[in-house]
Amino acid sequence: MQTNQDLSTQFRHGVLPQTTSDEFSRQEFVKSLKFHLASKVSLGNQDAFEARAKPAFTKTTGAEPETYADIRRAMSDDPYYRFWSAMQRNSQEMMWKSVQIPVERQLPELIAKAGEAGGKGTLKLNPELEIPRYHRGVDIHCMPGGYHTEFTADDVANGAVYDSAVYIYAMGRMGPLNSDIGDTTIAWIKENHPDFKPRRILDMGCSVGHSTLSYCDAWPEAEIFAIDVGAPVLRYAHARAESMGKSVHFSQQNAEATDFEDGTFDLIVSHILVHETSNAAMRNIMRECNRLLTPGGLAVHAETPPYRDLPAYDAFMLDWDTRNNNEPYWGASHELVTADIAAECGFDPAKSFEAYQPSAFEATERRTKVFQGGDFGGGGAWWLWGVQK
């Protein structure tokens, strides 16, 4: 039984997969490789750009690369960039492999534990739910099977895989509970709406509940609901929450069209959901937020910064995932303009907002302070956008 617990390691709740020392070392290697690439190798791309890709682009086109798309064209064949990209892609695939090994080994036990989870909160699955097209096309961020595939009855595998992998992916910089995005969103809400007391809160695209559980502590009086399309992540989320004594009502639903009644929620949040949907779906989600919110209620979505806020070179690096990490909507979702979406979806655009909030989790020493592909959580801030109804 692994019991070591401190702020520099993942919290061992009741359904976290156990690892042998070799399995743990393999995962630690991936974390180190990712950090090495982000902090020591990735920087060389900018030198390759200045030293050779930019002059070559200027020579052939007669103009300097200006936009992030220009920079992508200039860099696409650069040998340093290609080699870094190849290593980055491998680090991602190695990450999934390193967490699949222990999950595969103990899956029957994990399923049994999840089945015994207590009843502070609830879990409602809907086997009839159609998995959206944007999740069936490619497996997002290269997780084999995505959030929804079931490899056996009552499966929790990809919940367990996702939980372990996110800690490695963020290199621990989202805290022992991987909760930084939720904690940061809460901090922003409390700072900007000090008197806000939501009675019912909905977390859309909750996955295994990394962000969801923070809302239980932030507003202990509130009822917390969380939805996702994937059954394995929801079963795992429920078991994880129960093992930590948190009460959440999880249900398998598409955020574009839920079964909640009009005006059910004072607060609707999502954390890194939007970039995994589509242009049509995210608008449906915003219309659904409009329907579900009470007057004065808030919708807040957390993501990485829009490209317009970044220097073109940084936007190019942040855009890496679009083409290299099975994130087809990453690029387009980083071009969204909040006021326009609000207006399109029936909100008052004057009540929309865009904000930056520094990461709630203090992990200053391992942060690169840049937004770049393969360095998730390294920027030290999250971009929040949304609207008040």
Next chain:
Amino acid sequence: MAETITLQKKARGERPQYFADPAIDKALSITLALAGEVAVLRDRIDTIERLAEAGQSPTRAAVDAYVPDAAVRAARDAWRDSYLDTVLRIIHQEREELEQRAADTKPYAAVIDEVEAGG
């Protein structure tokens, strides 16, 4: 354990090809995986040494069950970082060269501006 449930190994979606010859993509994947397995072995040796130093016998069960504390994890992080400096030497070499060339592409006037601005 009664049943083994096999998880899907490949993510759906076309895998990008990074090199002209797909065999290079495969060779790089294998090399990085091997680098990982060497690090796993090194941790295992480190565990054996630490158990022995603590007067415990480094049986397979003891090694498999070993959970490094924060100090041991930090030491291993530092080891892996310098290990990767060594394994990825050719990349770091190229990076240094590009850094020098990028600095040389800067106009001399920009260097004056930088110094005057206090940089």
